[in-house]
Amino acid sequence: MNTLQLAARNLIRNRRRTLTTLLAMIVGVVAVLIFGGYDRNIRLGLETDFVRGSGHLQIQHRDYFLFGSGNPAAYGIRDYAQLMQKLQADPQLVPLLQVVTPVLDLGGIAGNFAAGVSRTVYGRGVDVAGQNQLKQWNAYRMVGLPQRSVALTGTAPNAAVVGTGVARVLQLCAALNVAGCPQPLPVHPQGSAMPADLAALPVVAPAANVGRVQIELLAARASGAPNVASLQVVKAEQQGVKALDDISVQLHLAQAQQLVYGQDTPQVSAIVLQLRHSSDMPAARARLVQLLQGGSQPLVVQDFATLNPQYGQITGMFAAILGFVAVLIGAIVLFTVGNTMSMAVVERTVEIGTLRALGLRQAGIRRLFVSEGLLLGAGGALLGSLLALGVAWLINHSGLTWLPPGNSERIPLLVRVAGEYGMLLATATGLIVLSVLSAWWPARRAARLDIVEALRHA
Amino acid sequence: MSAIEVVNVSRRYQLGSVAVPALRDVSLRIAANAFTVLSGPSGSGKSTLLNLLGGLDHPDSGHVIVAGQRLDTLDDNRLSDFRARHIGFVFQHFNLLPVLTARENVEYPLLLAGVAASERRRRSTELLDAVGLADRAANLPGQLSGGQRQRVAIARALALRPALVLADEPTANLDSHTGAAIIALMRDMQRQYQTCFVFSSHDAQLLAAADHAVLLRDGQLQAPAAVQEAA
Ligand SMILES: Nc1ncnc2c1ncn2[C@@H]1O[C@H](COP(=O)(O)OP(=O)(O)OP(=O)(O)O)[C@@H](O)[C@H]1O
Numbered sequence: 260m261n262t263l264q265l266a267a268r269n270l271i272r273n274r275r276r277t278l279t280t281l282l283a284m285i286v287g288v289v290a291v292l293i294f295g296g297y298d299r300n301i302r303l304g305l306e307t308d309f310v311r312g313s314g315h316l317q318i319q320h321r322d323y324f325l326f327g328s329g330n331p332a333a334y335g336i337r338d339y340a341q342l343m344q345k346l347q348a349d350p351q352l353v354p355l356l357q358v359v360t361p362v363l364d365l366g367g368i369a370g371n372f373a374a375g376v377s378r379t380v381y382g383r384g385v386d387v388a389g390q391n392q393l394k395q396w397n398a399y400r401m402v403g404l405p406q407r408s409v410a411l412t413g414t415a416p417n418a419a420v421v422g423t424g425v426a427r428v429l430q431l432c433a434a435l436n437v438a439g440c441p442q443p444l445p446v447h448p449q450g451s452a453m454p455a456d457l458a459a460l461p462v463v464a465p466a467a468n469v470g471r472v473q474i475e476l477l478a479a480r481a482s483g484a485p486n487v488a489s490l491q492v493v494k495a496e497q498q499g500v501k502a503l504d505d506i507s508v509q510l511h512l513a514q515a516q517q518l519v520y521g522q523d524t525p526q527v528s529a530i531v532l533q534l535r536h537s538s539d540m541p542a543a544r545a546r547l548v549q550l551l552q553g554g555s556q557p558l559v560v561q562d563f564a565t566l567n568p569q570y571g572q573i574t575g576m577f578a579a580i581l582g583f584v585a586v587l588i589g590a591i592v593l594f595t596v597g598n599t600m601s602m603a604v605v606e607r608t609v610e611i612g613t614l615r616a617l618g619l620r621q622a623g624i625r626r627l628f629v630s631e632g633l634l635l636g637a638g639g640a641l642l643g644s645l646l647a648l649g650v651a652w653l654i655n656h657s658g659l660t661w662l663p664p665g666n667s668e669r670i671p672l673l674v675r676v677a678g679e680y681g682m683l684l685a686t687a688t689g690l691i692v693l694s695v696l697s698a699w700w701p702a703r704r705a706a707r708l709d710i711v712e713a714l715r716h717a
Numbered sequence: 718m719s720a721i722e723v724v725n726v727s728r729r730y731q732l733g734s735v736a737v738p739a740l741r742d743v744s745l746r747i748a749a750n751a752f753t754v755l756s757g758p759s760g761s762g763k764s765t766l767l768n769l770l771g772g773l774d775h776p777d778s779g780h781v782i783v784a785g786q787r788l789d790t791l792d793d794n795r796l797s798d799f800r801a802r803h804i805g806f807v808f809q810h811f812n813l814l815p816v817l818t819a820r821e822n823v824e825y826p827l828l829l830a831g832v833a834a835s836e837r838r839r840r841s842t843e844l845l846d847a848v849g850l851a852d853r854a855a856n857l858p859g860q861l862s863g864g865q866r867q868r869v870a871i872a873r874a875l876a877l878r879p880a881l882v883l884a885d886e887p888t889a890n891l892d893s894h895t896g897a898a899i900i901a902l903m904r905d906m907q908r909q910y911q912t913c914f915v916f917s918s919h920d921a922q923l924l925a926a927a928d929h930a931v932l933l934r935d936g937q938l939q940a941p942a943a944v945q946e947a948a
């Protein structure tokens with residue numbers, strides 16, 4: 260008969276109150292774990308999304324991140340192929356790396372001269388094979404984020420994929436089968452043909468204009484007069500964020516390089532690196548910094564959270580809500596257990612007096628009631644975790660979907676509780692610590708009761 | 718030889734602004750290995766005195782010596798340990814631990830004293846047998862009658878063979894027949910275990926069974942002769 264056994268028996272003796280207290284704790288644990296699992300799912304989902312889009316790390320010109328969007332061509336990486344080779348041959352990096360692929364960003368004006376419309380766009384030249392490899396990343400085994408190939412896959416060298424906003428403004432909706440894309444009222448008398456000065460610019464790929472949907476892309480060059488290319492738009496793709504959707508044009512890397520660098524040696528804006536595991540980021544980054552040191556170009560390494568500030572914003576928001584929920588539930592647990600133990604102390608005043616008379620020290624009384632709090636906490640944590648696993652399973656199999664911020668497709672609403680040992684452990688530990696804390700004060704009061712008064716208690 | 722010495726003990730209770738004297742300058746010795754009864758009218762200070770003897774309460778002045786130990790020199794922990802070792806209690810309302818069986822209740826003081834499990838079991842068996850409850854060892858207090866509970870309590874009080882067993886009106890909650898049986902048992906146990914039993918009681922049966930009687934009135938010893946006799 261040790262203290263824990265005694266505590267357990269007292270809890271069992273007061274079955275109803277124990278169960279009510281446990282119930283409050285279980286509801287709390289389930290709430291924290293389900294919301295935590297939801298937060299976890301969003302966090303990992305976003306990470307997966309961003310890592311598939313822009314890799315874990317990017318090597319860029321030092322000033323590219325802050326100033327590059329003004330003139331991407333001016334902040335290119337020279338000898339990028341050589342650098343990529345060096346990275347892919349590095350014995351320290353190789354085990355960490357999954358994909359190394361270059362991208363070239365460019366600013367320009369896209370025009371559908373047939374309709375007499377044009378707009379500023381932000382183009383990205385990509386290596387299709389590399390992009391498709393990036394899209395395979397699924398270290399968190401996310402469900403509902405399909406590992407789809409990019410739309411440029413298998414297209415002609417002059418193919419392009421535009422955002423639906425670009426398609427709308429350039430009046431390509433009908434030709435590209437974009438749904439929900441109204442025609443604008445005419446605002447200006449429409450121009451009829453390509454201006455003569457534009458037509459006079461060197462056309463990079465006139466021969467390949469075989470597709471039905473054609474746009475001209477005028478791009479600022481690294482130096483000299485702008486270049487123009489005829490691109491065959493194969494698809495309009497929703498970009499999630501409207502600002503991006505309205506300006507995005509994706510094209511093949513070679514095409515983009517031809518536009519920006521013409522006959523000069525081609526460069527890229529960034530080398531995208533994707534790792535096998537996100538947890539390797541610090542190691543990979545440290546090694547990259549080492550390898551880049553002393554090179555002829557001022558290159559830096561950026562991580563995906565820096566490149567995608569919304570990652571930090573969204574996860575920060577969820578973390579704040581989760582923290583708020585946890586604090587709220589923690590407070591409820593604190594008061595519930597505190598109240599339960601206070602009632603127990605009052606009810607068992609004579610028993611406390613008796614135990615003291617029999618020679619149990621104050622610390623022994625304290626230990627007895629704290630043990631009851633501990634057992635309540637442990638029981639609540641265990642049962643709550645089990646129930647949360649069940650509820651999570653139900654939610655995950657209920658077919659609910661939601662539209663995450665910055666996404667264009669609904670994805671399954673999932674909560675990650677199973678296998679999230681860190682979260683389960685933290686919640687259980689938190690609950691037990693709180694229970695013990697809230698039992699502490701009543702236990703202290705019990706220990707300090709005057710023995711004679713306690714024995715006289717009716 | 719005396720098991721207990723009470724030296725100029727006074728105890729007042731503060732009721733609002735009024736100090737109620739419960740014991741006034743009481744001195745007495747109580748013999749070891751004897752059956753002593755504290756008697757006196759209600760409110761005369763019997764319970765107050767017993768609480769002081771048991772180290773549950775502290776006098777406002779004077780001191781108490783039990784088994785050669787001045788209780789006022791002990792801090793709370795050492796006083797607790799002292800009670801566990803040297804003093805057994807029998808209460809009017811039995812005060813068994815409701816979640817423990819009869820046997821576990823008897824073993825509890827042994828557990829506190831760190832007695833090994835096998836020895837605990839041996840002694841609880843012996844004691845339950847002695848109080849006639851060998852067959853109820855596995856019962857919870859709620860499953861026992863008042864008389865049976867008090868027997869368990871007596872066995873518990875004797876578990877560590879204390880120098881002193883204190884009982885405040887141990888028969889007040891029992892019918893006279895059961896009370897008589899309990900008194901007989903205690904008398905018997907007192908002889909068998911060679912300890913000092915001190916009671917408070919209004920019960921004439923108990924008074925008759927006692928070796929010594931101490932009479933209290935208004936917080937003072939009534940018959941100095943009784944003190945002499947007890948000494
Ligand atoms: N906690 C207390 N607060 C105030 N006064 C008290 C307290 N306990 C006892 N008294 C007073 O002290 C005096 C002695 O009380 P005590 O309980 O010792 O009497 P008693 O002899 O045991 O009486 P009874 O036979 O009724 O049990 C009484 O006047 C009582 O009112």
Ligand SMILES: [Mg+2]
Pocket residue numbers: 763764765885917
């Ligand atoms: Mg009394």
